[in-house]
Amino acid sequence: MNIRRWGLTAVACVAVFAALAFFKVMEIKAAIAFGESFPEHSETVEDAVVEVADFTPTIKVMGTVVAAKRLDLHNELAGEITKVNFVSGGHVEAEQILLQLDVSIEQANLAAAEARADLAQSTFARAKDLYGRNAVSKEQLDQAQSDLATSLAEVKVLQRTIDKKTLRAPFAATAGLHQFEVGQYLPENTFITTLVGDSEVAWVDFKVPQFYRPLEIGAEVVIESIGHSNNQVRIRGTVIGENTIVQTENRSRLYRAAIKADNKRFTANTMVSVHVPIGDAAEVLQVPAAAIQYDALGAYVFLLQSVEDGEGFRAHRHQVKIKTTIGDTTLLATPDATSGIKAGDPIAAAGAFKLHEGILVYTKDRAGRSEVNSDNMADLNAGSDPKEAL
Structure with a gap:
């Protein structure tokens, strides 16, 4: 009799536990179904296209504007x-x-x-x-x-x-x-x-350390005004002469460039910045600076890959090698050196910090997208960081 009672008790317990388990399983399935009824989590970012640009590494040195005609007048008698x-x-x-x-x-x-x-x-x-x-x-x-x-x-x-x-x-x-x-x-x-004589040109004298390659006569440099942070002026100059010797006090070569003398920012004895080319033009990739993200492994961008069965993109992380950053534009190493990224690829720009590998991404059109073309690449070259350019 005792065995029978214990057997009934065990059966009753199993039945209760089975009922509770069934109820819990159904509750979990209902929760999963409820969760699946919501759309997949996604983020919206601004997109950009990887572009190719010609970049010339430069350094920035200080220069002095010199009047082409100048005379300090004294009396003899x-x-x-x-x-x-x-x-x-x-x-x-x-x-x-x-x-x-x-x-x-x-x-x-x-x-x-x-x-x-x-x-x-x-x-x-x-x-x-x-x-x-x-x-x-x-x-x-x-x-x-x-x-x-x-x-x-x-x-x-x-x-x-x-x-x-x-x-x-x-x-x-x-x-x-x-x-x-x-x-x-x-x-x-x-x-x-x-x-200070009337002249259509002015001169800019500047020094370049001797361990950089010599400049050729006719080489172009970019002259930038100093002290006008809100509206700095940049003009092009042409190297017209080089001193015959290297200066012993600083082991630098002295050069003279000619500029147009039609801007009051570049009057005689004005100190200016001179952006000097130190290498040959090279092909680089150009992306918005906002597209670059960093972690312990280095810099990377999110490449946007179209979703086959719907709208939107999938974000895929790709490591990149940064050459230099100029304003809101970042220049990457050549396409061969930057694996997985090539010209024309869509990438995430503003808002890329919200993304992670494989996330669903939607893009929005950027009104007035700023693009750098070949005509203003000289200004980008002029602002490069010497250390990064090397």
């Missing part, structure tokens, strides 16, 4: 100023009188010297005529000729002195600032002003 004929910062014409020193004494002496020269000229003419008729000796003729030459030399000396006290602009230029007034005494070798 002392004297009192009688005329100031130029305005501070104003334009002056070639041969325009800038300062006139007192030449009243020299002019009086010049008048006397010219009178003596006229007399000596007449005396020499008479002596020459009389000598032809044997009326005077050869010695008297020579004396008359010597007196004439001396008188003419005195005239030239006084004229030259007057010229030295009349300070003129040797070429059309813009004058610097001054504080000269009429009546002011000017000692010898006083600095008058700096003249």
Whole structure:
């Protein structure tokens, strides 16, 4: 009897447990079915296309703008100023009188010297005529000729002195600032002003360390203004000359580039940045900087592969090798060196940080997508990081 009762009890327990298990299984299946009724988790990102661009590695060095025509004007002779004929910062014409020193004494002496020269000229003419008729000796003729030459030399000396006290602009230029007034005494070798001549070109002198390859005459560089972070100006320049020796103090080569002199940002003595090419142009891949993600294994991007049975893409991670980053654009190594990525491949750009391997991805059109073409690759080259470019 006891065995029978225990047997019934065991059967009852098994039945209860079976009922509970069946209920739980059905509950789990219902939950799974409920979960499967929702769509697959996905993310929306902006897409981009891998592009090919030509990239020239560059370094950035400091340079100085030099005026093609420049003169620091000094006076050779002392004297009192009688005329100031130029305005501070104003334009002056070639041969325009800038300062006139007192030449009243020299002019009086010049008048006397010219009178003596006229007399000596007449005396020499008479002596020459009389000598032809044997009326005077050869010695008297020579004396008359010597007196004439001396008188003419005195005239030239006084004229030259007057010229030295009349300070003129040797070429059309813009004058610097001054504080000269009429009546002011000017000692010898006083600095008058700096003249920057009118010219269509200006020069930029810059130094390149000797361990970089020498630049060729005619090579292009990019000149960038300094101190204008909101609106920096970049212009192209052409190398027109190289110093004959390497400078010993810094083991650098000194070069000179020519630029257009039509921008106030590049006035004489302005410090500028010069982006100098240090290698040959190479083919690289170009992607938005937002597409690059990083982890312990390095940089990678998500390649978007179309879903065969529906809309959207699958994200697949691919390692990349970064050459340099310029603004919002990242340049990758050549297609051969970057495995799995080639020109024309769609990748995730803005929002790529939300993705993981195999996730379903939808893309949205980017209004005003910024693309870098071959015309502005020079600006990209100009901003490259020297360390990354090497």
